[in-house]
Amino acid sequence: MGDGQSPCEEPAPAGASAPEDLHDTVAKLMQGFWPGFSYMAEKTGALDLSLMPDSYSATALAEVMDRASRAALGRMTLGLSPGALLGAWTDWASHLALSPGKQMQLVHKAQKKSARLFSYAADCAWRGNAGPCAIQPLPQDHRFEGADWQAWPFNLMSQSFLFTQQWWHNATTDVRGVTAQHERVMAFTVRQMLDVWSPSNFIATNPEVLRETVMTGGASLVRGWQNFVEDAERMAGGGKPAGAEAFRPGEAVAVTPGTVVWRNHLIELIQYAPSTDKVHADPVLIVPAWIMKYYILDLSPENSLVRYLVGEGHTVFMISWRNPGPEDRDLGMEEYRTLGVMAALAAIGRIVPERKVHAVGYCLGGTLLGIAAAAMARAGDDRLASLTFLASQFDFSEAGELTLFINESQVAFLEDVMWEQGFLDARQMAGAFQLLRSGDLIWSRMERDYLLGQRREMTDIMAWNADATRMPYRMHSEYLRRLFLDNDLAEGRYRVNGKPVSISDIRVPVFSVATTRDHVAPWQSVFKIHTLADTDVTFLLTTGGHNAGIVSEPGHRRRSFRMHRTAPTDRAADPDLWLAVAQEREGSWWPAWQAWLAERAGSLVEPPVIGLAGAENDGISGPPIAAPGTYVFME
Numbered sequence: 001m002g003d004g005q006s007p008c009e010e011p012a013p014a015g016a017s018a019p020e021d022l023h024d025t026v027a028k029l030m031q032g033f034w035p036g037f038s039y040m041a042e043k044t045g046a047l048d049l050s051l052m053p054d055s056y057s058a059t060a061l062a063e064v065m066d067r068a069s070r071a072a073l074g075r076m077t078l079g080l081s082p083g084a085l086l087g088a089w090t091d092w093a094s095h096l097a098l099s100p101g102k103q104m105q106l107v108h109k110a111q112k113k114s115a116r117l118f119s120y121a122a123d124c125a126w127r128g129n130a131g132p133c134a135i136q137p138l139p140q141d142h143r144f145e146g147a148d149w150q151a152w153p154f155n156l157m158s159q160s161f162l163f164t165q166q167w168w169h170n171a172t173t174d175v176r177g178v179t180a181q182h183e184r185v186m187a188f189t190v191r192q193m194l195d196v197w198s199p200s201n202f203i204a205t206n207p208e209v210l211r212e213t214v215m216t217g218g219a220s221l222v223r224g225w226q227n228f229v230e231d232a233e234r235m236a237g238g239g240k241p242a243g244a245e246a247f248r249p250g251e252a253v254a255v256t257p258g259t260v261v262w263r264n265h266l267i268e269l270i271q272y273a274p275s276t277d278k279v280h281a282d283p284v285l286i287v288p289a290w291i292m293k294y295y296i297l298d299l300s301p302e303n304s305l306v307r308y309l310v311g312e313g314h315t316v317f318m319i320s321w322r323n324p325g326p327e328d329r330d331l332g333m334e335e336y337r338t339l340g341v342m343a344a345l346a347a348i349g350r351i352v353p354e355r356k357v358h359a360v361g362y363c364l365g366g367t368l369l370g371i372a373a374a375a376m377a378r379a380g381d382d383r384l385a386s387l388t389f390l391a392s393q394f395d396f397s398e399a400g401e402l403t404l405f406i407n408e409s410q411v412a413f414l415e416d417v418m419w420e421q422g423f424l425d426a427r428q429m430a431g432a433f434q435l436l437r438s439g440d441l442i443w444s445r446m447e448r449d450y451l452l453g454q455r456r457e458m459t460d461i462m463a464w465n466a467d468a469t470r471m472p473y474r475m476h477s478e479y480l481r482r483l484f485l486d487n488d489l490a491e492g493r494y495r496v497n498g499k500p501v502s503i504s505d506i507r508v509p510v511f512s513v514a515t516t517r518d519h520v521a522p523w524q525s526v527f528k529i530h531t532l533a534d535t536d537v538t539f540l541l542t543t544g545g546h547n548a549g550i551v552s553e554p555g556h557r558r559r560s561f562r563m564h565r566t567a568p569t570d571r572a573a574d575p576d577l578w579l580a581v582a583q584e585r586e587g588s589w590w591p592a593w594q595a596w597l598a599e600r601a602g603s604l605v606e607p608p609v610i611g612l613a614g615a616e617n618d619g620i621s622g623p624p625i626a627a628p629g630t631y632v633f634m635e
Contacts (some may be wrong), residue, residue: 013019067416080405081413085312088185095177106171113163121156135162143200143444148207157199159220165194165506181407188404200447209451212246223453231449238635240466243458249628253460254295256307258318258627261611262347266339268320268629269347272306274607281602282385283315283352285344289363290336293467293632296547297362299460303553305590312594314601315352315608319344319365321469323634326422329473333368333482336475337496341372345371345383352608356385358601362550363521364479366392370503371489375496377505386600388511388593390550394503395490395528396483401519406484414480425470461547490532503532511536511596513589515549527575530566538565538596539578542589554588561589 073082096102133155137144144158172186198237199205203213203221212220230242247253258272286306288294298306298318309316319340324331341359348357361369366389373387385488393399399406418424448454488494492502510533514523523541532538542549552559562582585592611624 022487040451062397081410083413084405084407084409085185088182088189091182092172092175092178095175096171099176102175106167106629109167109170113167117156117160117163120159122151124155134159135166137162143198146208148211151207153438154199154205154207157205161194161197161199165191168194181403185404188401192423195443198443201443201451203451206447206451209447212452220453221451224450227449227453227455240463241458242455242468244459244463247460247463249293249632250626251297253300253464254298254302254628254632255301256298256310259610260320260625260627260629261317261351262344263625263629264339264343265586266322266335267344268322268625268631269344270318270320270627270629271351271610272310272316272318272627273610274313274315274608275310279313279315279607280574280598280605281605282358282600283317283347283348283598283608284309284358284360284601285317285319287319287341287344287359287361287365287369288321288471289365290340291364291471292469293464293626293631294318294320296461296464296551298628299464303460303551303556305553308553308590309594312598313604314597317344317348320629320631322631323469324423324472325470329418329422331472332474332495333478336368337372337375341369348551349383352612355602356383358386358388358597359384360388360390361392363392363546367394367483367489370394370506371494371496371501373508374501374503374505377507378496378499378501384508386509386511387506388513388597388599389526389529390513391515391518391526391546392512393521393525393528394532395525396487397490398522398525398528399484400522400525403484406480408485411477411480411485415473415477418471418476422473423470424473424476432571463550465547490528494508503529504534506533507535509600510535510592511540512537513540513542513550513593515542515544515546517544518546518549520546524575527578528573530578531573534568536565536567538563539582540589541579541582541591552588552590554590555586559588560584560586561619563589563592 004322116134133339144162149155151157168190169187172190173183175183178186195201203209209220227242233239234241256272259269260268261271262269286294286297287295291627298304301307304320306316321340322328345357345359359369359373361367370389370392371385376382376384380533396403445456448456482488482494486493489501489503491498494501509527510528510530514526516523518526527539530539540561540563542552543559544550544552562579562584564582566578
């Protein structure tokens with residue numbers, strides 16, 4: 001029985017093969033059910049029923065059918081697992097059913113809220129619109145702030161909706177026995193469902209839309225319909241949002257002068273041309289996240305971090321990641337480390353020999369850089385002079401709202417989606433991010449663009465946000481499982497070349513930047529670098545979100561930051577204590593970081609040559625390729 005055979009099965013005779021008609025029938029059925037069947041059968045060989053005993057054939061076929069069916073379903077759900085949602089609902093519903101006290105409490109709350117709403121309605125009827133609101137929206141909810149929402153009957157509609165929303169929050173939280181993750185999923189899901197029926201989403205129940213419709217004689221609705229049709233056509237054709245074409249890389253964004261000096265299958269390495277007579281001796285390498293195009297750090301000239309660093313006398317190198325396709329399905333985290341970070345360091349070492357590198361990692365690029373730095377420290381590789389992490393996490397136990405979509409059911413479902421197509425599609429990834437901020441990215445946009453007939457002016461950061469990339473099947477699966485799901489890096493189980501690596505092995509100084517409104521990498525999670533790294537850590541907390549907080553050029557309005565250095569001997573691991581100690585400063589954080597970097601980047605010297613002196617550029621044949629290179633244009 002240890003060979004996988006059922007005790008009731010007749011062992012297959014040696015050399016026996018499955019009937020030809022059975023093989024053909026199964027193949028035809030699977031080909032009709034799943035177009036990728038022939039490709040996977042050829043790649044794996046596991047589906048050739050003539051090569052293995054029936055029990056193994058059935059197991060392989062069953063697994064492929066399961067994966068294919070989940071992959072087909074995933075195309076309709078944007079990669080979100082119905083099983084994960086069903087599990088959360090079952091956990092919540094079963095525990096609520098066994099909690100009569102909670103049920104009584106909810107009935108009591110419903111009665112109280114109904115009484116308050118009735119009292120508010122009566123007060124409005126008696127005194128007109130002068131009565132104070134019976135319930136206030138959450139601070140981030142701006143749907144009902146306009147003066148038109150204070151007039152009857154729209155004030156009653158909005159108040160009724162807010163009471164309903166509050167009651168359902170009470171119903172989905174604090175149910176004894178429900179796991180914390182399932183509670184968050186239920187509260188999030190119910191909120192999404194309620195938001196669909198918000199009175200702000202419909203013409204007849206939105207006073208601002210009605211006012212605009214009357215004032216324009218219906219022209220606003222005509223414009224809204226035109227906007228909807230245009231967006232639908234662009235989405236169906238795989239195009240970018242309206243206005244994004246004005247921010248093409250190399251023309252309006254990503255225009256800092258530079259040259260691609262190294263290239264392999266995964267990266268192009270850009271070296272930027274100096275703009276000062278002298279430069280700091282030590283170069284800077286920037287490792288962006290591969291989830292999006294690199295030029296978030298080289299947007300328009302006025303808010304380009306790259307241009308700012310070059311203008312301050314730094315020699316800057318930038319990794320531009322390839323947009324992977326189905327052929328890259330087997331690229332994993334190790335390939336991203338070796339073909340990305342390590343290959344770039346090797347190329348920089350040939351261009352600027354005998355100088356150490358100040359490495360900068362953004363988001364996932366920072367996590368990868370931390371892994372590479374830890375492996376280098378373990379191996380005694382001292383090519384790094386300092387590390388800067390921008391909104392980067394290493395402990396994923398509190399990794400923000402994205403953990404709503406990270407559990408075994410969701411990861412397995414997403415793996416099946418990627419297994420079929422070889423990568424995670426950018427639209428599937430964008431769907432999850434839009435749900436996390438549905439108020440800003442879905443409903444308010446629908447109201448503005450389609451009901452009011454207005455278009456928000458496209459900006460460089462909005463155009464970049466629409467220029468997403470794919471992620472290889474193996475890499476994203478490893479990332480989700482080893483980092484998010486199992487938290488291997490923080491807990492000392494993450495392996496490079498078969499040996500575990502630890503952030504605590506890093507000895508070079510660290511500068512870590514977090515943002516106050518980051519829903520991807522919450523600043524308290526980023527702050528955990530203090531407990532993981534056994535080195536000098538300068539932590540900076542700036543206002544803004546995950547992207548806008550990092551793109552915070554000098555002169556940017558309403559920006560401030562806090563910064564405090566923590567030595568290894570006086571480690572302060574509590575974020576609240578750190579917040580009380582670090583003083584707030586007005587303005588951009590870029591000059592403070594640049595001053596920290598300049599202190600460690602060596603004396604001023606003549607700028608290095610672009611690429612390899614007297615030799616053909618590594619990995620590149622033909623004439624030099626100007627920045628932004630070619631990989632940034634891969635769709």
